[in-house]
Amino acid sequence: MSVSIIFSKLFETFGINCTIFFVTLLFALPLGLIISFGSMSKIKWLQKIVRVFVWIIRGTPLMLQIIVIFYGPGLIWGGNAMPRLSAAIVAFIINYACYFSEIYRGGIQSIPKGQQEAGQVLGMTKAQIFFRVTLLQVIKRIVPPMGNEFMTLIKDTALANVIANKEIIMMSKEFATKGLIWPLFSTALFFLIFCGILSILFRYLEKKLDYFR
């Protein structure tokens, strides 16, 4: 098999990793915000439930969560399992939403109370204070930890092969069983380039927000 064919196969299967990455972000970023509001809720029982849920999700391996979501419903209710890719993506969304929620919570709680009060005494509404005063300050604070999460996420996508999603690592292992070892090592290149682009993007974002403290 020629090198170019092998690379195009690897490239194709890296599409699965990218799909998981982008779909997860699309849903986990807003879901995380909702979860963070839950974990800061003044309604004590809601806050408890949300915090226990976040603790369970963050405290157990993502690989296990993927397996449970794929096999669990079938074992309990019988019937057909979810498509493999969907099951993996659902697990990623739940898992990452919980991590994001903690980042949001840290960001929101780190804004001094005085900012909100200054807005209040100037006659601003709660919504105006959130969108015009607090939000950008929160974004500035969460950009660095979010950068870390994004990088971890793209590397974590390889875990989806635990339920036989044919992503890039699984593909390269197939080559290895046929006696071709180098494709397995070359997968590193894909992740490196992806993470390189991510870190450039995040550094740009940090720079953009550098004009205030």
Add this chain to the structure above:
Amino acid sequence: MAILEVQNINKSFGNTRVLEDISFSLEEGNALAIIGSSGSGKTTLLRCLNFLETPDKGKIIVKNNVLFDADSASSTSENEIRRKRLHFGMVFQNFNLFPQYTALGNVMLACELLAKERSDYKTNRKKIHNEIEEKAKLLLDQMGLSDRMYNYPHQLSGGQQQRVAIARALAMEPDILCFDEPTSALDPELTGEVLKVIRSLAEKHTTMVIVTHEMSFARDVADQIIFMDGGYIVEQGNAFDVINNPKEERTKQFLARYSEK
């Protein structure tokens, strides 16, 4: 007729009684200084006036309008409280400027948001914006900050930040402007510039309530002084008399501690 009338305000946090039966009134154009040791309830009183805390008992009356009455459960919708807050301005000890806006942006933000509620906003958007900007620039100019309008808060000294905060509060044209220890977070060499600005406001007969630890400033600038201790008003009266001839023993002790320093 007094512009501000505070009647029998009481406030507790849990079992701690912080304000006990606070009553005073303030004439339009006068400045009232509130002095007292740490924990005597001065900040809490200002926060009650600005609806950041809700008193357990008492009344707050501005220009003969009852803004707050603990006995008559008036509506507490966000909108109504917002409108009531606009009677008061507040300058905080640690400025609380919005870091992502320039000095000018800080002064304009709330004015612009409020202007959006005007019925003629859509048709006169440009004109309204320009008016607000003109007013904000004028205020910053009066604060001696005409060359600092486009700086962000972190580029300004503490004294400059506090003057921006004063301009921001004035921009809303409050009936009564409250200051909570406006110079306590500042280095001694920067307090002067802020006190000077407040002094000039007093000369222009801005109605003010000033919590301060600067006794000579209080005596010179305020028309009236309240001395608080343990949540009570111990003594109140003409500024000169309270500082130079205090009647109550506790006031004497408090002032003696200050003149030692």
